Amino acid sequence: MINMGSAHDIMQTFAYKEIRAHFRDYDGWGCRQVQLPIVHDMTCILSRDVRGRKEVVALAVSYDEEPSMLPLETLAASLKGKDLKGQYLVVPKAANVSAIPQSAKVHFMESFGFMDGKLVWLTRKKNAKQYPHSEAPVKTGTPVSVCEIHMA
Numbered sequence: 001m002i003n004m005g006s007a008h009d010i011m012q013t014f015a016y017k018e019i020r021a022h023f024r025d026y027d028g029w030g031c032r033q034v035q036l037p038i039v040h041d042m043t044c045i046l047s048r049d050v051r052g053r054k055e056v057v058a059l060a061v062s063y064d065e066e067p068s069m070l071p072l073e074t075l076a077a078s079l080k081g082k083d084l085k086g087q088y089l090v091v092p093k094a095a096n097v098s099a100i101p102q103s104a105k106v107h108f109m110e111s112f113g114f115m116d117g118k119l120v121w122l123t124r125k126k127n128a129k130q131y132p133h134s135e136a137p138v139k140t141g142t143p144v145s146v147c148e149i150h151m152a
Contacts, residue, residue: 014111015042015061017091022107023057034075041071045079059088065114066096072104092119 016031023029028048036043042061047054058079060071072087087104091097093113097106113122 011060011063011112012042014109015090017108018107018111019044019046019059019061022088022090023059024135034078036071036074036078038070038074041074043071045075054083055085056082057086057088058084059090062095063112063119064090064095065092065117065119066099067091069104086149087145093122 006009019031023031023046028050029046030048032045032047034043038081041063042105044059044061046057046059049055051109056079058072060075061066062071069089072089076084077089088107089100089104090098090107093108093110095108095114100106111122114118
């Protein structure tokens with residue numbers, strides 16, 4: 001039997017690329033994936049040495065439309081003895097993060113997003129659906145259907 005992999009494997013590959021985009025190797029960040037028994041989301045511990053002291057960051061990747069803080073809280077609890085510098089949650093674009101506390105920093109993925117309640121892969125190919133950057137303010141004005149934008 002030939003194992004061809006699974007969709008979960010490729011999603012982790014994209015998640016790892018997203019993590020590397022924010023926490024780069026040349027900045028000294030090392031990433032270690034941690035398997036937690038109670039959650040299915042990808043969780044990682046990121047660390048680096050800065051002038052003789054160690055910075056440690058807890059990070060969780062969620063593909064849910066309304067992500068939970070449970071994986072991040074569980075990972076942070078396992079790092080109690082270490083000096084935790086921050087908690088990060090990586091989620092698809094258009095995920096509902098209103099329930100996420102301000103103490104956790106949220107990064108939106110460039111490769112996945114929610115459209116009409118479905119998780120979709122956001123490709124960079126021609127005619128791909130684009131989301132506005134989360135940092136950019138949304139322009140107000142005449143409402144335009146998403147279908148009209150993509151048909152143009």
